[in-house]
Amino acid sequence: MAGTVEDSGKTAPSSPAWLHGADLGLRVLLFAVSLSGLVVLVTAKQTEIVPLQRLASAHVRESIVVTYVSPLLRYLLVALCMTSLYSLLTAASSVKSMSSSASCAKGIFVLILLDVVYAGIMASATGTAGAVAWVGLKGNSHTRWNKICNIYDKFCRHIGSATCLGLVASIILVLLVVLNAYSLYRRSR
């Protein structure tokens, strides 16, 4: 990805081309990952015929979708939505700063600030959805929360995949913070 970037050798104190390229590449990857996570999460819907709790002989047709399972999954939904929008905007600003080849230190500092906040939001949303997925998969005998993934297998696969994609998005955001911090560190030497 860094190879496609023009060499901005004219501005000596500016960041090198590979740093710009890596930043843009990671932001594009972040957009792809968060959008995939969003699509996977939105399409998590399953209808099953399940037995009623008290009457083992009576059965009922029940649908399960993310939006009413719990606000916990909606939190991941909102976080992924925000992150994909944010990654798109920052990728655009990254392209713009690359073409003008004059990315200022202030801009990098602001990006670190925003990236670390988004990394925190994304990480906590991943933790939240991961907890729901874990309880759904394993259940908990002490609190009598039954596993639901033996019934809603497709639904659980979607939640699990969205959680994994959320984790990847969090890691990318952490990498972006480190990359931009390195960019500032290079300038400060």
Added chain:
Amino acid sequence: MAGTVEDSGKTAPSSPAWLHGADLGLRVLLFAVSLSGLVVLVTAKQTEIVPLQRLASAHVRESIVVTYVSPLLRYLLVALCMTSLYSLLTAASSVKSMSSSASCAKGIFVLILLDVVYAGIMASATGTAGAVAWVGLKGNSHTRWNKICNIYDKFCRHIGSATCLGLVASIILVLLVVLNAYSLYRRSR
């Protein structure tokens, strides 16, 4: 906090005293918060007489403690333990760099790297424990996970408080990243 710090005016390119002081203050605060969270979480134990699920007339004495409720709460336990240890070590290194009044840019960069990783871990652990606390408090009719906080009220208060302290620890870590990024930004101007 910054007032207690000696003026390091001799080294012009170094960070100003207030940045050093704020860094040390936040690390001491992080230690206090994460240790409190750890103590609150470890002491979350409650024994209650609860009815058996199938036989409403039969009752059983049940204890609930963090370590066997689920690996999800143990994750917060480990994260708080790691963070309190980390904050202690970095506070010591912060004092050391303050006394030598020669904090190098490389050291600040390494601190940003570690802080952002810990912020991610702490945020996800907070999200995980928050999800458990939320399900315990509100329950979920769709997945038939019953609320447990009406029975284990003290236990839930402990989990909730530990989650809040985890959230504060995450915010402090994000602030530390921003502070050190600002320190690098000042040097790069």
